[in-house]
Amino acid sequence: MAGGGNIGKGNWADPTGTIQKSGAGKWLDPLGLTKTQKQGESAADVAARLEMERQANIKATQERVNKVFNDPTRERDISDFVSAVRTRALEDLNRQNTDASRELRFSLARGGLTGGSVNVDQNRRMADDYNRGLLNVESRAQGAGAQLEAADQDARARLIQLATSGLDATTAATQAAAGLRSNFESAKSQAYGEQLGDQFATIGGFVKQRREEAARRQANRDANFNLYGGGA
Template sequence: MGSSSGSKAANAAAQTEGWRTTNINRAVGQINDMYSSPTRQAGLDDFLGATRQFYGDELGRQKSQADRSLKFAMARSGQTGGSATVDANRRLGEDYQRGVLSSERLAQGALADLQAADETSRQNLISQVAGGMSLTSGASQSASALQNNLQSAQGRIRTDALGDIFGGLADVYTRSRESAADRRGFRDVYNTLYQPGFGYGGAR
């Protein structure tokens, strides 16, 4: 009898462990399926596209502002169409290309961070499953974690991350203001020296 009871207990324990292992495997499989699903991949693709658009729009805004500022600077310094304008436009174009690369790097980095957050939460949920979390809880928490990861990633996107792409042209704007001020000074001196009643040609 003792041997029979022990055998039954061992079989029951083995059966229970088998069920537990099966449930764990099912829960892990369900979690993995949710994290690698076409829906999640589509969400990652949408996030990357939206992030590219976000930084691209900010780059475009800075480019438009830089174009206007450069145009006014060249006109103010009397260099429109000259070699200085050609050189400044070349620099602006180079800055813009660097901005394009920076925008893409930021977008790809944001995607990588989101994917890393997904992987961290996936591993955490699998650990909880091993500790006894149910299939229903695993599915619910997976969906919640995926949504939270996406919202957190979206919240970290900031326009100032791109920086001042065209800040290197500041010296061009400064020189244009100085040049305009110099010309105004020369004009004022000329008008003072040569106006009727003063200096050459004036009444004595």
């Protein structure tokens, strides 16, 4: 057969280099004929060509990974997540504020302290505690968003590294999308499962002290005993 001497050579299997350029070599060239030495190529030329192809595949895979992670919708998702964490924490803070205000009001009334300097001082502390609580709410929301972003970047770096080990672009893109979903669910589970914590501990301590004092006074009255040592 004319030209039979070229059977098995790259210039016969893929004379224009189309298979190699298209990336379809595994399907169109299952025997790896395009990886064999072409006419006029030295072993060093073959090695250089294959390395260029490998680097091109790595670049293509990494570009697919970055495209998934750089999608603008992810930034909006994180922003919405931060807002949701902030809203939930603020609801918790406002609930605590309502409860603490009610307890303080009753405590002051029981102790006959309504309208006095103690009343003014404790209400000022209430306001200070609430403002600190607002800072904690914002810190928690921003922290949750930062942790989610960090998890995304860790996932990106892992896939970028795997690309150098032969991970193909399609698989990398699929794993990138799955990683984003997993990170988001994990972040929600952690952020929504944590309570804000007691933001009005100082007021709670004051109320507890007043309650204990009232209980002691009641016990003294019940025993017909007063602070001057008198009795029934």
